[in-house]
């Protein structure tokens with residue numbers, strides 16, 4: 001097989017609150033033989049905040065990354081759902097709206113950069129499931145995940161607004177991946193519903209309610225853990241879980257894993273390299289259950 | 298206010314023009330008021346006006362009412378409406394546009410501070426080239442709801458002790474290039 005090489009865009013969250021996502025991504029990619037070369041001097045994609053302040057500015061800072069990536073010609077891959085949507089949307093709109101492209105050209109020129117629209121923006125999940133393929137991933141697994149019940153949570157931004165690799169309402173790529181690895185992907189109708197995003201900071205009550213709906217559903221279908229491909233979803237479901245339980249008088253502790261952490265488990269990556277200790281709801285019960293399952297086999 | 302009639306006439310034309318000026322904005326003309334957006338929206342239950350209503354109000358020229366309602370600030374950018382709208386209206390983009398006009402005109406509802414979160418975020422990124430989460434939450438809560446900062450200390454501490462809240466920001470190497478880009482983008486105007 002031809003070597004898979006990408007420019008890697010971790011995004012700001014993966015340098016801070018979601019370092020575990022970055023570490024587990026690198027560890028798993030390495031074992032899959034994928035080369036992720038971090039994009040030199042990348043800047044924040046702008047997330048949803050810039051778009052609320054000034055439109056052209058938002059497209060411009062996002063486009064700087066595309067221009068930097070174009071110097072290397074490799075597809076630009078990010079594990080962050082929000083970065084993926086922002087960069088991909090900028091890329092798509094530049095191709096779709098010539099007037100916008102003209103203005104962005106002028107702006108980039110000011111920084112000595114050009115962008116010709118040749119870069120593909122990818123989410124890590126699509127690289128794994130489409131470029132590598134679930135069977136090839138399974139082939140690298142040291143052990144299977146049989147006996148584990150997983151709720152695959154996609155949230156919003158990896159499948160909306162641009163739904164290039166999965167369904168915007170009922171996505172399945174992650175489910176297929178973990179089923180292939182032996183786990184049971186539980187029925188999870190909340191899989192593509194919103195976690196409230198940044199409302200957790202501005203309008204906490206509303207966000208808590210949305211988080212509650214998601215957790216409750218996973219609990220109802222007896223998931224051992226929720227896996228996600230978005231840093232903001234992870235932190236909302238993980239760090240605020242206790243508060244949700246208090247507010248709604250509920251009682252559960254569902255570990256929230258990055259999907260790369262769970263793949264890493266099947267690959268036999270040491271826990272430290274998966275950053276499992278940084279999970280707020282402890283992953284320990286999950287790991288113990290898994291260990292017990294392994295011993296029984 | 299009767300005396301404002303003429304003024305409102307001209308404002309309402311500007312308002313639609315402003316919406317038309319964003320990529321794909323003219324599509325708002327095609328809204329058939331089916332309500333799919335409102336039915337898809339996870340936060341419509343707390344909105345002053347649901348997304349469908351907001352679109353009717355925009356076309357009716359109810360500029361002030363639209364710019365000062367809480368709807369804009371409760372939009373999470375989940376894009377559920379966007380992918381379902383039978384008329385392919387880029388609803389989430391229009392919500393963003395309304396947020397921007399609302400900030401520009403200082404029309405956001407009293408007591409709302411989602412706009413502050415966005416403004417501080419951009420302030421931090423303009424300075425470092427990347428976000429610094431600790432600084433963002435500190436500044437935001439101190440400015441808008443100091444009490445909440447106290448309430449959030451347990452969560453902050455948890456993140457800190459789990460190694461998830463670096464104290465120092467990272468700065469990009471070529472920050473001057475980014476700042477040139479930012480200045481130029483601002484100078485080209487738009488909103």
Ligand code: SF4
Nearest residue numbers: 328329331332334382
């Ligand atoms: S879904 Fe589209 S057409 Fe229907 S009311 Fe909403 S904006 Fe209008």
Ligand code: SF4
Nearest residue numbers: 338372373375376378
């Ligand atoms: S993008 Fe905004 S308006 Fe549309 S459904 Fe989501 S929260 Fe509601």
